[in-house]
Amino acid sequence: MIHLKTKEELELMYLSAQLVSKTLGMVASEIKPGVSTIKIDKMAHDFIKDHGGEPAFLGYGGFPNSLCMSPNEQVVHGIPNEEPLKDGDIISVDCGVLMNGFVGDHAYTFEVGEVSAEVKELLKITKESLYIGIAQMLPGNRVGDIGHAIQTYCESHGYGVVKELVGHGLGREMHEDPQVPNYGRRGTGKVLKEGIALAIEPMINLGTDKVRFHNDGWTVTTRDKQPSAHFEHDAAIIDGKPRLLSTYRYVYEALGIQSDEEEPFLYKK
Ligand code: MG
Ligand code: MG
Numbered sequence: 676m677i678h679l680k681t682k683e684e685l686e687l688m689y690l691s692a693q694l695v696s697k698t699l700g701m702v703a704s705e706i707k708p709g710v711s712t713i714k715i716d717k718m719a720h721d722f723i724k725d726h727g728g729e730p731a732f733l734g735y736g737g738f739p740n741s742l743c744m745s746p747n748e749q750v751v752h753g754i755p756n757e758e759p760l761k762d763g764d765i766i767s768v769d770c771g772v773l774m775n776g777f778v779g780d781h782a783y784t785f786e787v788g789e790v791s792a793e794v795k796e797l798l799k800i801t802k803e804s805l806y807i808g809i810a811q812m813l814p815g816n817r818v819g820d821i822g823h824a825i826q827t828y829c830e831s832h833g834y835g836v837v838k839e840l841v842g843h844g845l846g847r848e849m850h851e852d853p854q855v856p857n858y859g860r861r862g863t864g865k866v867l868k869e870g871i872a873l874a875i876e877p878m879i880n881l882g883t884d885k886v887r888f889h890n891d892g893w894t895v896t897t898r899d900k901q902p903s904a905h906f907e908h909d910a911a912i913i914d915g916k917p918r919l920l921s922t923y924r925y926v927y928e929a930l931g932i933q934s935d936e937e938e939p940f941l942y943k944k
Pocket of ligand 1: 769770780781782876907
């Protein structure tokens with residue numbers, strides 16, 4: 676059952692989503708060659724606590740850390756470790772926060788040092804597909820419209836769209852109805868309505884769409900070991916329009932990136 680949110684609930688969700696956004700901004704300034712993912716995980720844990728939130732991933736289904744950190748061929752759910760990041764790596768960072776009873780869930784794939792042009796393009800197209808998906812969040816559209824838009828765009832660039840992992844409804848629970856696949860057919864699936872809140876999260880592979888689930892119960896990698904990108908925003912239909920609850924503003928401030936990509940979807944200026 677889909678829980679449509681009231682304006683008051685969306686206001687609280689916005690605060691949770693903003694805290695994950697600020698956490699990813701802090702992470703952005705720490706990611707560089709030589710740093711271990713476990714060190715960044717610890718910093719994120721403390722940052723979330725210091726700002727009045729709880730790390731929502733820690734202990735979720737037994738997950739051991741506050742961040743999912745998935746380098747290179749890891750798609751999602753990577754467990755932070757002592758391994759130092761290397762120049763040319765990419766690292767997908769997924770962060771969850773619980774605050775005021777509501778969850779924020781937000782991800783960004785960072786470049787470590789200088790990455791290849793081919794991988795840069797994968798990141799660019801994956802992030803663009805996220806906004807193309809969010810643009811479909813209009814009253815009367817359906818869940819399949821979101822997936823169709825993301826899939827069509829990414830496959831037109833020759834990328835593999837992961838099918839076994841999907842986006843989701845978001846609210847008091849991290850995973851609520853409906854599931855939001857990054858593929859689909861237009862005009863199919865649940866109808867989108869005012870107050871629906873979704874975590875939309877394309878997971879896009881440079882090569883094959885096929886993935887492998889590892890024995891640690893978490894790590895997911897591409898079958899062909901080529902890189903995978905993951906970007907995730909929290910968005911809701913508010914006053915009949917798609918509105919972002921999360922933002923990459925803090926990531927971009929940390930990295931010195933200029934962008935107006937969020938402009939059409941701003942909930943608050
Ligand atoms: Mg996430
Ligand atoms: Mg999610």
